[in-house]
Each structure stands twice: as C-alpha cells, then as structure tokens.
Amino acid sequence: IQISDNWPGYSLDLFTYPQHYYGDLEYVLIPHGIIVDRTERLAKDIMQDIGDNDIVVLCVLKGGYKFCADLVEHIKNLSRNSERFISMKVDFVRLKSYHNDQSMQDMQIMGGDDLSKLTGKLSFVFCLFCFFMFCKDIVGTGRTMKVLLNNIEKYKPKMIKVASLLVKRTSQPDGYRPDYYGFEIPDLFVVGYALDYNEHFRDLNHICVINDNGKAKYRV
Amino acid sequence: IQISDNWPGYSLDLFTYPQHYYGDLEYVLIPHGIIVDRTERLAKDIMQDIGDNDIVVLCVLKGGYKFCADLVEHIKNLSRNSERFISMKVDFVRLKSYHNDQSMQDMQIMGGDDLSKLTGKLSFVFCLFCFFMFCKDIVGTGRTMKVLLNNIEKYKPKMIKVASLLVKRTSQPDGYRPDYYGFEIPDLFVVGYALDYNEHFRDLNHICVINDNGKAKYRV
Amino acid sequence: IQISDNWPGYSLDLFTYPQHYYGDLEYVLIPHGIIVDRTERLAKDIMQDIGDNDIVVLCVLKGGYKFCADLVEHIKNLSRNSERFISMKVDFVRLKSYHNDQSMQDMQIMGGDDLSKLTGKLSFVFCLFCFFMFCKDIVGTGRTMKVLLNNIEKYKPKMIKVASLLVKRTSQPDGYRPDYYGFEIPDLFVVGYALDYNEHFRDLNHICVINDNGKAKYRV
Amino acid sequence: IQISDNWPGYSLDLFTYPQHYYGDLEYVLIPHGIIVDRTERLAKDIMQDIGDNDIVVLCVLKGGYKFCADLVEHIKNLSRNSERFISMKVDFVRLKSYHNDQSMQDMQIMGGDDLSKLTGKLSFVFCLFCFFMFCKDIVGTGRTMKVLLNNIEKYKPKMIKVASLLVKRTSQPDGYRPDYYGFEIPDLFVVGYALDYNEHFRDLNHICVINDNGKAKYRV
Numbered sequence: 001i002q003i004s005d006n007w008p009g010y011s012l013d014l015f016t017y018p019q020h021y022y023g024d025l026e027y028v029l030i031p032h033g034i035i036v037d038r039t040e041r042l043a044k045d046i047m048q049d050i051g052d053n054d055i056v057v058l059c060v061l062k063g064g065y066k067f068c069a070d071l072v073e074h075i076k077n078l079s080r081n082s083e084r085f086i087s088m089k090v091d092f093v094r095l096k097s098y099h100n101d102q103s104m105q106d107m108q109i110m111g112g113d114d115l116s117k118l119t120g121k122l123s124f125v126f127c128l129f130c131f132f133m134f135c136k137d138i139v140g141t142g143r144t145m146k147v148l149l150n151n152i153e154k155y156k157p158k159m160i161k162v163a164s165l166l167v168k169r170t171s172q173p174d175g176y177r178p179d180y181y182g183f184e185i186p187d188l189f190v191v192g193y194a195l196d197y198n199e200h201f202r203d204l205n206h207i208c209v210i211n212d213n214g215k216a217k218y219r220v
Numbered sequence: 221i222q223i224s225d226n227w228p229g230y231s232l233d234l235f236t237y238p239q240h241y242y243g244d245l246e247y248v249l250i251p252h253g254i255i256v257d258r259t260e261r262l263a264k265d266i267m268q269d270i271g272d273n274d275i276v277v278l279c280v281l282k283g284g285y286k287f288c289a290d291l292v293e294h295i296k297n298l299s300r301n302s303e304r305f306i307s308m309k310v311d312f313v314r315l316k317s318y319h320n321d322q323s324m325q326d327m328q329i330m331g332g333d334d335l336s337k338l339t340g341k342l343s344f345v346f347c348l349f350c351f352f353m354f355c356k357d358i359v360g361t362g363r364t365m366k367v368l369l370n371n372i373e374k375y376k377p378k379m380i381k382v383a384s385l386l387v388k389r390t391s392q393p394d395g396y397r398p399d400y401y402g403f404e405i406p407d408l409f410v411v412g413y414a415l416d417y418n419e420h421f422r423d424l425n426h427i428c429v430i431n432d433n434g435k436a437k438y439r440v
Numbered sequence: 441i442q443i444s445d446n447w448p449g450y451s452l453d454l455f456t457y458p459q460h461y462y463g464d465l466e467y468v469l470i471p472h473g474i475i476v477d478r479t480e481r482l483a484k485d486i487m488q489d490i491g492d493n494d495i496v497v498l499c500v501l502k503g504g505y506k507f508c509a510d511l512v513e514h515i516k517n518l519s520r521n522s523e524r525f526i527s528m529k530v531d532f533v534r535l536k537s538y539h540n541d542q543s544m545q546d547m548q549i550m551g552g553d554d555l556s557k558l559t560g561k562l563s564f565v566f567c568l569f570c571f572f573m574f575c576k577d578i579v580g581t582g583r584t585m586k587v588l589l590n591n592i593e594k595y596k597p598k599m600i601k602v603a604s605l606l607v608k609r610t611s612q613p614d615g616y617r618p619d620y621y622g623f624e625i626p627d628l629f630v631v632g633y634a635l636d637y638n639e640h641f642r643d644l645n646h647i648c649v650i651n652d653n654g655k656a657k658y659r660v
Numbered sequence: 661i662q663i664s665d666n667w668p669g670y671s672l673d674l675f676t677y678p679q680h681y682y683g684d685l686e687y688v689l690i691p692h693g694i695i696v697d698r699t700e701r702l703a704k705d706i707m708q709d710i711g712d713n714d715i716v717v718l719c720v721l722k723g724g725y726k727f728c729a730d731l732v733e734h735i736k737n738l739s740r741n742s743e744r745f746i747s748m749k750v751d752f753v754r755l756k757s758y759h760n761d762q763s764m765q766d767m768q769i770m771g772g773d774d775l776s777k778l779t780g781k782l783s784f785v786f787c788l789f790c791f792f793m794f795c796k797d798i799v800g801t802g803r804t805m806k807v808l809l810n811n812i813e814k815y816k817p818k819m820i821k822v823a824s825l826l827v828k829r830t831s832q833p834d835g836y837r838p839d840y841y842g843f844e845i846p847d848l849f850v851v852g853y854a855l856d857y858n859e860h861f862r863d864l865n866h867i868c869v870i871n872d873n874g875k876a877k878y879r880v
Contacts, residue, residue, distance in 0.1 A: 001234050014221050016261045020745035033253020037426070041236045061752050069729045076863045081521045085680035089859045092721050092752055199749045203736045206257070240525035281532050289509045296643045301741045305460035309639045312501050312532055419529045423516045441674050454661050456701045473693020477866070481676045646697070 001038060003029065005169075005186045009209065018203050024214030025204075029190055030183055032205035035165070038182045039067070042163060043074030045180060046128065047086075053158055054087040057128050061094050064131050066194030067165040067182075131164040131178065165193075166207075189215070221258060223249065225389075225406045229429065238423050244434030245424075249410055250403055252425035255385070258402045259287070262383060263294035265400060266348065267302075273378055274307040277348050281314050284351050286414030287385040287402075351384040351398065385413070386427075409435070441478060443469065445609075445626045449649065458643050464654030465644075469630055470623055472645035475605070478622045479507070482603060483514030485620060486568065487522075493598055494527040497568050501534050504571050506634030507605040507622075571604040571618065605633075606647075629655070661698060663689065665829075665846045669869065678863050684874030685864075689850055690843055692865035695825070698842045699727070702823060703734030705840060706788065707742075713818055714747040717788050721754050724791050726854030727825040727842075791824040791838065825853075826867075849875070 009027035017025070046055075055075075059068035072090060079086050149160060163180040170187055191201035192208045200218045201210075229247035237245070266275075275295075279288035292310060299306050369380060383400040390407055411421035412428045420438045421430075449467035457465070486495075495515075499508035512530060519526050589600060603620040610627055631641035632648045640658045641650075669687035677685070706715075715735075719728035732750060739746050809820060823840040830847055851861035852868045860878045861870075 001230065010221065014261060015257050016264055016740070018740045018745075019743065031254050031257045033255070033257040034251050035253070036256075037235050037251045037253040041234060044236055065725075065729070065750070065752070069725070076865075078521065079863045080676070080678045080865070081518065083679065085678075086863070087859055088862050090725070090862070092725070199747060202748050202750070203739045203746070205736075205740070236520070238520045238525075239523065285505075285509070285530070285532070289505070296645075298741060299643045300456070300458045300645070301738060303459065305458075306643070307639060308642050310505070310642070312505070419527055422528050422530070423519045423526070425516075425520070441670065450661065454701060455697050456704050471694050471697045473695070473697040474691050475693070476696075477675050477691045477693040481674060484676055 001034075001182065002184045003186065007186075012208070015206060017206065017208075021201070021204060021214070024211060024217060025191075026209040026211040028206045028208050029185065029188065030207040032193070032207075035182065035193060035207070036070070039070050039165075040074050042180050042182060043071055043078055046071075046161070046163070047075060047078050047082075049159075049161070050086065054089070055128060056089045056091065056157070058152075059090065059092045060129060060131050061092050064165075064194075065092075067131075067163075071163065129160075129162045131162065166190075221254075221403045223403055223405045227406075232428070235426060237426065237428075241421065241424060241434070244431060244437055245411075246429040246431040248426045248428050249405065249408065250427040252413070252427075255402065255413060255427070256290070259290050259385075260294050262400050262402060263291055263298055266291075266381070266383070267295060267298050267306075269379075269381070270306065274309070275348060276309045276311065276377070278372075279310065279312045280349060280351050281312050284385075284414075285312075287351075287383075291383065349380075349382045351382065386410075441474075441622065442624045443626065447626075452648070455646060457646065457648075461641070461644060461654070464651060464657055465631075466649040466651040468646045468648050469625065469628065470647040472633070472647075475622065475633060475647070476510070479510050479605075480514050482620050482622060483511055483518055486511075486601070486603070487515060487518050487526075489599075489601070490526065494529070495568060496529045496531065496597070498592075499530065499532045500569060500571050501532050504605075504634075505532075507571075511603065569600075569602045571602065606630075661694075661842065662844045663846065667846075672868070675866060677866065677868075681861070681864060681874070684871060684877060685851075686869040686871040688866045688868050689845065689848065690853075690867040692853070692867075695842065695853060695867070696730070699730050699825075700734050702840050702842060703731055703738055706731075706821070706823070707735060707738050707746075709819075709821070710746065714749070715788060716749045716751065716817070718812075719750065719752045720789060720791050721752050724825075724854075725752075727791075727823075731823065789820075789822045791822065826850075 007029075009029050010031060012025055012028060015028060015031060057068065057072060059065055068090075072088070075086075075088065079088070152160060161180065162178040164178040165182040167177065167181045167184045168187055169184060188209050190207050191197045191210050191214075192204040192206050194202070195207070196202050197210060197214070198218050198220045201208075227249075229249050230251060232245055232248060235248060235251060277288065277292060279285055288310075292308070295306075295308065299308070372380060381400065382398040384398040385402040387397065387401045387404045388407055389404060408429050410427050411417045411430050411434075412424040412426050414422070415427070416422050417430060417434070418438050418440045421428075447469075449469050450471060452465055452468060455468060455471060497508065497512060499505055508530075512528070515526075515528065519528070592600060601620065602618040604618040605622040607617065607621045607624045608627055609624060628649050630647050631637045631650050631654075632644040632646050634642070635647070636642050637650060637654070638658050638660045641648075667689075669689050670691060672685055672688060675688060675691060717728065717732055719725055728750075732748070735746075735748065739748070812820060821840065822838040824838040825842040827837065827841045827844045828847055829844060848869050850867050851857045851870050851874075852864040852866050854862070855867070856862050857870060857874070858878050858880045861868075
C-alpha cells in the first residue's frame with residue numbers, strides 16, 4: 001500500500017487513542033485495523049511462496065517484535081486451517097550498530113541461536129527477516145542489507161526473504177526494497193504500533209505522525 | 221470519516237478476500253480493520269453520552285446485526301474495565317416496508333419485545349437504534365425516521381439516539397443524519413461486512429464496490 | 441464437553457469480571473475463552489456436514505444472538521480460507537410462547553423473512569437453528585422441538601440441524617438433544633455470555649453460577 | 661489456577677487443532693481461550709501493583725515471547741482505557757545456560773539493552789520478568805532465580821517482579837514461586853502455545869500433553 005506524500009491522514013477524533021497523548025500527535029497515518037488486514041495478506045503471500053520448505057523467522061529486535069508476532073500468528077492460523085504441515089522456527093536477532101550510520105560495514109547479527117546449528121537442514125528452509133521499518137538510516141542504501149544477508153547466506157538456506165511493515169520513501173531512490181512490505185510511507189516522523197519515541201507511544205495502536213509539541217514533551 | 225467521491229480505494233490485491241469473489245469486485249472501499257477501529261470510537265462516544273442512564277440497544281434487522289453486535293461488544297469491554305455499572309438491554313426489531321418507498325407512512329417497528337413493558341423505567345433509558353446504512357431509499361428524506369421515532373417516543377425514553385455504520389451521500393441533501401455514524405460514503409453499490417447482494421458477499425469482511433461482472437453473476 | 445455435577449468451577453479471582461458483580465456470583469462455570477474455542481470446533485463440524493449445500497442460519501432470538509454471531513463468524517473464517525464457495529443466509533426468528541410451558545402446542549416461528557420465499561431453493565439448503573440453551577422448560581420433552589421442526593419441514597430443506605451452546609441436564613432424561621452443542625451442564629442457575637437475569641449480567645463474558653445475593657439483588 | 665494431578669483434561673475432539681498432529685497428542689491440558697482469559701487477569705493484577713511507576717518488561721527468550729506479547733497487549737488495552745499514563749518499555753533477554761543445569765552459577769542476562777542506561781530512572785521502575793514456564797530444570801531450586809535477580813538488582817529498580825505462564829509441580833517442593841503465574845500444572849510433558857518439541861507444535865494453540873507416538877515422531 002503506497003501512502004502518497006499529500007495524504008492528509010485521519011483526524012485523531014475519529015478513533016480511540018490514549019488520552020495522555022492528547023495534543024502530542026498531528027494525525028493518524030495508518031489506523032491499527034489496516035495493519036491487521038495488511039499483515040494477514042502478507043502472511044498469505046508468504047505461505048504461497050514457502051512451498052514445501054520449513055520456515056525460519058528471524059525477528060529483528062526490538063522494533064520488529066510486534067509486527068513479527070502478528071505475522072507469525074496469521075501464518076499459524078493459515079497453517080492450522082490448511083492440510084499442509086509447515087514446521088516453523090522463530091528466532092530473535094539484533095543488528096549491532098542498528099542506529100549508527102557510520103559503522104554499517106561491521107554490522108552483525110547478534111543474540112540469536114547459533115545459526116550454524118541449522119546448517120544441515122537449511123537447504124529446505126525459507127528464511128524470513130522481519131523488520132519494522134526500512135529507511136535510509138538503516139538499510140536504505142542497500143549496503144547494510146548486503147552485509148546482513150552475507151551473514152546468513154553462508155549457511156545456504158534455500159530462500160532468504162525480507163519482510164518489513166513499513167518502507168520509508170527517502171531522497172535516495174536506489175534503496176533496497178524488501179520482498180514483502182506492508183506500507184510505503186512518506187519521509188515523516190511516525191510513532192505507534194511498536195515504534196516508540198524515547199520509549200513513549202508504545203501504548204498507541206495506530207501509526208501516527210508526532211507533532212512539535214509531542215517531540216518537545218518526550219525529548220530526553 | 222468522510223470518504224470523498226474521488227477516493228480511489230484500495231486494490232483488492234493488498235488484502236485477503238474469499239477467492240470465489242475474484243473478478244466480481246472493483247476495489248476495497250473500507251477495509252475491515254478500519255470498521256473495527258471506528259466502531260471502538262463510536263462505543264466510546266456513546267459511553268460518554270449515556271451518563272447514569274441504562275441503555276436499550278434496538279438492532280434494526282437484518283442489515284444492522286453485525287454492526288450492532290460489534291458495537292455492543294465494544295461497549296461491554298469499556299463497561300467491564302470502568303467503575304461504572306451500566307445495565308444494557310439488547311433487542312431486535314424490523315422495520316416493515318423497509319424497502320418500499322411508497323408506504324413509509326405506515327412504517328412500524330416489528331418483532332421486538334413489547335416496548336410498553338419498559339415504560340416504567342424508560343425515563344432513565346438511553347435508547348439507541350443501530351442501522352447498517354442510511355440512504356434516501358430508507359430514511360434519507362427524514363420522513364421515515366420521524367415515523368420511526370414517533371413509535372418509540374410515546375414511551376418517553378430519556379434520550380433517543382440513532383447510530384449507523386454508513387451514511388450514503390445522495391442527491392437529496394436534506395437527509396436525516398444519525399447521531400453516531402462510522403463513515404459517509406459516495407453513492408456507490410457496496411457489499412461486504414454484513415451487506416449482501418442477494419445473500420452473497422456475506423463472507424467478505426471488507427466493504428467493497430461491486431463491479432458489473434459481480435452484479436450480473438449474482439443477479440436473481 | 442460434559443461438565444459433571446461435582447465440577448467445582450473456577451474461582452472468580454482467577455479471571456477478570458465487571459466489578460459491580462462482586463459478591464453476586466458463586467463461581468465461573470465456563471470461562472469465556474473456552475466458549476470461543478468450542479464454537480470454533482462446532483463451526484468446523486458444521487462445515488464438514490454442509491457438503492455442497494447452501495446454509496441458512498436461523499438465529500433464535502433473543503438468547504441465541506451472541507452464540508449465533510460468533511458461530512457465523514467462525515464459519516465465515518473457515519469459508520474464507522478454503523477453496524469452497526458457500527452461500528450463507530442469516531435470519532432471525534422468535535419462538536412465540538418461548539417461556540410459557542403451557543402453550544407449546546401453539547409454538548410458532550415469528551419475525552423471520554417469509555420462509556416460503558426460499559422454497560424453490562431449499563432442496564439444497566442446510567438449515568441450522570441456533571439456540572443458546574436447551575432445557576426442559578423450553579424443548580426438553582421433545583414435544584416443542586417437534587412443533588418447531590414441523591414449521592420448517594414443510595418447506596422441505598435438504599437438512600435441518602439444531603445447534604445449542606448449552607444443554608442442561610434435567611430430571612427428564614428423554615429430552616431432545618441438538619445435533620451440535622457446546623457444553624452439557626448440570627441443572628444450575630447460570631448467567632453471562634448472552635444469558636441475562638432480568639437484563640443484568642449481559643456485560644459478563646464468562647458463564648457463571650449466580651449466588652443468592654445476586655438473585656435477590658436483581659430480582660424484579 | 662491449580663491443575664490437579666488427576667485432571668483428565670479435554671478430549672482433542674472437542675476443539676480444533678492442526679490435522680497433522682492427529683495421533684501425536686494425548687489430550688488438551690489447557691485450551692487456548694483460558695490462557696487468554698487468565699493472561700487478561702494477570703495484566704489487571706500487574707496494573708494494580710504498578711502504582712505510579714513506569715514499567716520495564718523483560719521478556720525471557722525464546723519461550724516467553726508469546727506469553728509476553730499477549731500480556732503486554734492486555735496491559736496496553738487497560739492503559740488505553742484508563743486515565744493513567746504508564747510508560748512501558750519492553751526488552752528481550754536470554755539466559756545463558758538456560759537448559760544446562762550444571763552451570764547455573766554462571767547464568768547471565770544476555771542480549772538486552774545495556775541495563776545501566778536505565779539506572780537514572782530505575783528508582784521509579786516496576787521491572788517484570790516474563791517466563792513461559794518455571795520448573796526444576798530452570799529455576800526451581802531458587803538458586804538460579806537468585807543469580808538472575810542479582811544481575812538486575814544492582815541497578816536498584818523500585819520493584820522486581822516475576823511472571824510465568826506455567827509453574828510445574830516437581831518433586832522438589834522448595835522451588836521459587838513467581839509473583840504472578842497463570843497455571844500450576846503437574847509434572848507432564850506439554851507442548852503448544854509457544855512451547856515446542858524440537859521446533860514442532862508451534863502452530864498448536866492449546867497446551868497439550870504429547871503422547872509416545874508424538875515423542876517418537878519428532879525426536880531429533
């Protein structure tokens with residue numbers, strides 16, 4: 001779903017949101033329910049691409065955990081109501097230097113199980129990275145993503161796919177685009193769903209655009 | 221939420237929908253998740269207006285039953301997590317001559333409990349009619365609504381409010397507007413959520429615009 | 441699921457319930473979540489029995505509306521994720537003399553669409569009555585059920601099935617047993633889910649046993 | 661909720677479960693819906709104990725992620741519908757030597773953010789560890805738990821609490837008991853919800869007892 005630059009969003013008054021954020025938000029960019037509907041579709045697309053392979057979901061912490069948990073739940077629902085038998089493994093990784101643009105070359109996958117344990121079986125594995133958002137700061141240039149994928153490719157899984165709930169449009173148009181993504185959004189300062197601003201806005205379900213008041217109030 | 225006449229909607233490919241409707245729908249007008257989010261807000265607005273009164277929800281069958289059930293569920297959730305004690309009664313009514321523009325004068329509420337039973341207490345009652353859609357065919361001119369409300373007003377409830385998930389914009393701009401409504405939509409041929417076309421499309425969760433193919437296929 | 445006479449139930453402290461019912465309930469007989477799980481299974485069983493027929497769900501108001509709405513939702517979910525195309529019609533009926541044991545012979549189906557409209561197609565219809573509870577007061581002797589089914593059988597649907605969330609064990613063991621049922625319970629005074637006591641306890645999600653205090657408090 | 665040693669459980673036929681596990685399971689110990697209901701109550705208890713403090717949830721991977729995600733979702737729902745403003749931080753940790761009884765003394769918290777970053781504010785923090793299950797292999801002797809808590813206590817949070825969905829009864833009765841727990845279960849070999857057996861049974865929602873056939877089939 002492509003959200004255009006001039007999309008005015010929804011007024012906050014049309015939905016429910018925590019009262020203590022009154023005055024801190026500009027508008028609702030993506031209501032929570034559409035995230036649910038869109039994630040259900042991504043799960044269906046992934047199920048069709050998996051084929052007879054097993055699936056290893058690598059959740060990229062911390063931002064990706066909510067999207068990943070919801071996506072996995074949808075995949076489980078589809079699997080439960082189908083005749084297919086899909087073995088699913090979920091693991092959690094961190095990307096070192098996640099927020100530091102300078103050191104991307106050294107980016108490493110941290111904190112998961114030893115991936116080499118999986119080697120024997122990886123030839124039948126559909127390996128899915130779950131991100132919350134892709135933007136230039138993280139992996140937009142494609143350089144980081146390359147480093148990241150190199151880390152896993154040496155274990156030779158059958159397929160490596162990348163899913164991201166959001167893709168942010170930036171001035172660098174040559175960015176890496178994930179295989180599955182929920183929404184392409186303008187270059188805005190968004191919070192909500194699982195995206196915090198200094199640990200605030202986690203109890204906000206909708207993805208919203210923060211206003212200057214909110215930025216000032218929760219600055220550390 | 222006002223959906224403008226030139227809103228292109230969402231492509232069907234972005235969401236999940238029953239495969240047997242492939243080729244019968246033009247686009248998604250309102251994804252299911254936004255209906256959920258919006259209904260949650262309507263429930264909150266209603267809770268604030270109720271005050272200390274009891275609530276009698278009159279679900280207008282058949283179209284209104286899904287919206288009504290979801291709205292009641294949200295009200296129950298709010299009530300359960302609050303300190304307030306709200307007695308809620310749900311009843312189901314039909315409007316005779318619902319589809320027949322000629323006989324509106326004779327429109328009557330049918331099938332509910334005897335409303336006169338409630339008389340003794342109605343002075344503390346917040347009475348809520350739940351419709352699925354308001355358009356000129358039904359109550360747009362305001363005349364029908366007046367007849368409808370007359371039927372209940374003689375029992376003197378403290379407040380009578382009308383909720384409708386959809387309000388259709390029509391050429392007659394003097395239409396009655398419900399107290400609570402989810403979405404104002406253009407004058408389109410929509411199906412889904414609980415709105416059928418000859419009993420089809422009930423298993424479609426999103427509100428979609430039907431195309432000519434779909435109209436022809438399910439014509440009776 | 442058979443709940444035995446000596447099943448002690450769950451303490452209310454183990455779950456969430458509306459605070460204003462504190463002191464009015466004895467214990468939780470059936471937690472809400474098990475109702476959800478069990479209804480999902482009933483939906484699956486029904487889907488397997490339907491075959492290639494269409495389905496007409498006749499919701500018996502008022503008690504059956506919550507169970508019916510949840511059951512229909514589960515059937516829709518199964519239908520949406522399967523390759524099958526099932527046309528589903530939902531209608532709402534009342535049973536006159538529902539509470540009056542004397543006049544069962546005259547029991548009639550009221551308030552639904554004219555069933556004769558369906559005649560032409562009924563030979564392919566799986567017709568499902570949705571009750572909330574079966575006990576001797578209503579249809580336990582089998583006599584009422586016979587009258588009820590006679591009303592619909594003259595339209596010659598292919599199959600007539602009866603679903604009930606609860607079946608109450610009574611001293612009259614020759615009772616009619618529905619084709620699908622969720623739970624068989626002892627002869628207790630229960631409230632919750634959609635079962636009220638003088639319009640109270642509708643905001644209680646679990647099926648609970650009321651205590652003497654609660655009976656006295658909400659007596660009319 | 662205490663599940664006694666002679667609780668026969670529910671027959672698998674009463675609920676829905678993935679067809680490929682047919683023949684691999686003995687019975688349903690805890691249906692999925694009761695987990696949902698019970699977690700909602702734990703969230704309410706936690707909300708009452710938090711007071712005016714912020715909350716830091718430390719999810720113990722990998723087993724605890726599903727319970728933790730559901731618990732956090734319930735806390736968010738309560739927070740959203742209340743007047744209180746609770747800042748919530750979620751982090752993910754691993755316990756080194758999680759499965760190795762020998763090296764408990766060296767157990768360390770791994771993979772989370774640098775906890776020392778939080779020091780300045782921790783005096784107002786309600787710190788909650790989320791486990792999936794407590795049993796003697798992990799922390800039953802209390803020794804491990806002590807090591808674990810020592811790691812966090814040096815940062816002096818105001819309160820440290822431990823939540824666990826399951827507590828397994830074992831022959832060692834002197835086990836540490838978490839502050840919040842969902843169910844106390846007999847010493848059985850269980851799978852489901854988020855508990856796998858060699859990465860299988862993740863698509864099973866209910867907590868079930870595996871049978872010999874299942875153990876043999878999925879042995880590595």
